[in-house]
Amino acid sequence: MKQYLAFVKKEFRHIFRDKRTLLILFGMPVAQVMIFGFALNNEIDNAGVAIYDMSGDYESTLLQNRLNASSYFFIERECESTDCIEESFRQGKARVGIIIPHNFGKDLLTGQKPEIKIVSDASDPNQAQVLTSYATAIILSHVRDRASVVQQAPVVNAIPRMIFNPELKAVYMFVPGVMGFILLLVSAMMTSLTIAREKELGTMELLLVSPLRSWHIIFGKVTPYWLLSFMNAIIVVLLGITVFDMPMNGSVPLLLASCLLFSLTALALGIFISSKANSQMTAMFVSMMGLLLPTILLSGFIFPIENMPIVLRVISNIIPAKWFILIIKGLMIKGSGMSILWKPISILAFITLLFGIAAIKNVKPRLNQ
Amino acid sequence: MKPAISIQNLSKSYKEVEALKSISFEVKQGELFGLIGPDGAGKSTLFRILTTLTLADSGIVRVMDMDVVQDFREIRNRIGYMPGRFSLYQDLTVAENLEFFATIFGTTIEENYDLIRDIYVQLEPFKTRPAGKLSGGMKQKLALCCALIHKPEVLFLDEPTTGVDPVSRKEFWQMLKRLKNEGIAILVSTPYMDEAALCDRIALVQKGEILSIASPDTINEAFHGTLVAMKSHRMYELLTTLRNHPKVASCYAFGEFLNAALMDGDEDWQSLEMDIRHKGFDDLVAYETTAGIENVFMQLLSQAEA
Structure with a gap:
């Protein structure tokens, strides 16, 4: 336990001493929400x-x-x-x-x-x-x-009514999307980068030679990023609610729990990537191409999944962010409860478990050469 | 007493490269054992196998009488390892690095302070400096502290003085001597021949094979033949002349002299001197000299290649 805490402490020191990491962790979420909220606005106005x-x-x-x-x-x-x-x-x-x-x-x-x-x-x-x-x-x-x-013309009147988002605000769409994106970025990319960094600098060799077990290393790496990404999720939600008038119709604890779950999914993916990648370059490339890009393109964040060809629609099912966005939209906008959201939540939990186990299996007590 | 390290017929290959070819040797408890050899000789691979980081292809390797494959967790508690490359956290300070390694080994700095005191007092003024901003010598001293903080029984040092200035190198070796006196077995690799003389025993390693194991004093005896030191103000021409001379087996530059080994059984170095002098090297200085570790190493190398 002491060893685990020492590891977490060390990890926090790395994070708070690296300006670039800090910028990504705290500048990025705010910048993204603002950019999507104010600049990338496709609503018609004047x-x-x-x-x-x-x-x-x-x-x-x-x-x-x-x-x-x-x-x-x-x-x-x-x-x-x-x-x-x-x-x-x-x-x-x-x-x-x-x-x-x-x-x-x-x-x-x-x-x-x-x-x-x-x-x-x-x-x-x-x-x-x-x-x-x-x-x-x-x-x-x-x-x-x-x-x-x-004249009394016998005209049939069709009166459309948009519910959940009567003003057709794009904000309702992108806040969940940005949340998914940020959590993935912070959790998956940052963790895979820090593990790859330890390999690159040779410190992994020393950690392996020490009595630390794989779980010390994995959980020690994961804990700080889990906390930080959770904080990020809260920042994005608060910005959405205060600056962009997002509603919060569902249960707040369930919202927080799903943020924690999704960060865990992303962390499992990050550890999985880093157990394979030996350099920061590779880790970066794989998380960009393998996680961030598909998330932007296929999660329904920017392009509606319903309009995609069947192949892409099928592929979109394995994108964790898709399910996360569904959950957040359901919770914040529609106020759905567990009775409706159990499906995406259990799919997300399943993906997490799958990659979590694969990641832990892949972290070996020796150098992989 | 069981040996601190025992290696029998150890082999290891990476794809097409044979890094270690069936090597065997033992390191006694409390012994300072040196591995001497050029880059790529297989020293780092050997360290990784001994520290349980890599698995060997075949052979029996035991550290503190424990098997490196089965008992690797126990071994990890009881050894100290300093990799060839500086491998501490550059963004953590000197004190933080030491504290971190103490904690993960389940100990504290205070508990084993005696062991590292001599080294740590030199680091103390830089306590709050990030490890990445230390000088080369200081980095190595910190790395040694971190490797010692849990009072290991065997210490593995992979080229600890490479890239370190001569003064720091000397200090570093004095520290090793002291640690040896504490009863810690030390396996150290180095590309510097002068450091080899400070070990109890040395093994000359080349291309994954051990050419010779002996104490620094007796390894000189492994040299056979007559060795002549020569000097002239036209060193390069002298070198080529000697290398092409029928009486000379090999010739290398050592410091300001050239060391020429005569052909097997030939002891008549005076006639060589005359011959060279006649070839226009009027200022030639020549005398018979005793072989050093480098000479032995060079001879063994050329024999191994032949």
Whole structure:
């Protein structure tokens, strides 16, 4: 026990004396949350509209006001031709062009079907799609309101309601993602690096020659990083809740427990990597390519898993971060309990056990040469 | 009394390289035993096998009468090891390193302070300095302290003085002498021949084989033939001339002199001197000399290669 504590103490000294390690441990989580929260924002906010109103009557003015009043759009330019719309796209000032036909008001009120053209700048296809659907929604609802003033048209109204995230905030998606990423980075990469460092510097040789057992070395390495990654998880959750108004609908103890579980998964992966890698370079490369990249690409953090081809969807099942993100989203946003989350939690526990055992088996009491 | 280390027919290969070829020797308790040999002779491999870090391919190896394969945990409690490369935590201070190694061996600095006192007093002024920022000699002294802190019965030192200045080297060997007097068996490797003379016994190692084992005094007797020391102001020409001379078996530079060994059975070194003088080396200085460890080593090497 004394030996184990001495090892943990030594490990903390390494961490607190290395500025780079500290920066990764404490600068990274905050920086990541801020970057994802403020910079990588794909929500639509105040997109410029170039409008070409051929009708220029009372109804078309009402429609323009309606668009302008929504927080998504503002009228950037009033055009006199379609060329003018293209021109403002090219200048990057407007991203959507709306063309209102002649006699719009008259046609609308007499039950004809006036056709409004929506043109969008599809150089960014995702955004163009979102913008078009927002514009369509606003125009349709306006037209419906106006038409119903003059006649009782038997129209079926579909009223969409987004639950759990009514404002469609991207923050809800990336806070769990960043948590998974940070825990993986801190736990898996940092531990695999420190073990590889001991091998590289030759200190592993001395540790092996000492009466320390493998478990002293493994748990001595793991404990500090477990505590630190847990602290990181709490920092990210708190930032999400305070700065980005993330809800916290589920049980807090369960949230903390799943953070601890996921760090353990990552630590097991880290030890597993380092039992194979003999240099820091290899450890770094393997954890980057083998853990971080798949986590970013396949965990549903950035790209939705549902849209992936079947092969990738199958592969995504072995990415621990995928299950962790599911758990965190369930807990924070939906307020789900154990009755729903038992499945991802037990999958995560299973992966942890698998790699934990493999890692301990792989740490041999002798040099592997 | 059982030997501190006993090795019988030990062999070890790495893929295609035979690092150790069926070597055997014993180190007595309280003996200072030196392994002399060039880089790549297999010394570090031997250390790793003795310290239970690597498994041998064949042979019986016992340390303190315990088997290095079966009783490796017990052996690890009772030996001290200083690897060839400085292997302490560079970012921990002198005191922290020592404290860490004391604790993992289940002891404290105070408990065995007597053993390391002489060495540690020299380190004391740098107690709070990170180990990575010490000078080469200081690093080695700290490493020795860390290897001694649990009062080992056998000490394994793999090239402890390589890259250390001559003064520190001398101090280091004085410390080894003292430790030996404490009854600790020491196996030490070194590429420096002058250090070999300070051991009780030495083994000359080359390409995984032991060429000779003897005490430094008697190993000189292993040299056969006549040895002549020569000097001139045209040393390089003298060297090539001697090497091509029919009377000379081998010739190497040692310090300011060239040592030429005559062919087997040839004792007439004066005629060689005359001959060389006639070849234009007017300022030639020559005298018959006794062989040192280096001469023996060189002779054994050339025999082994032949």
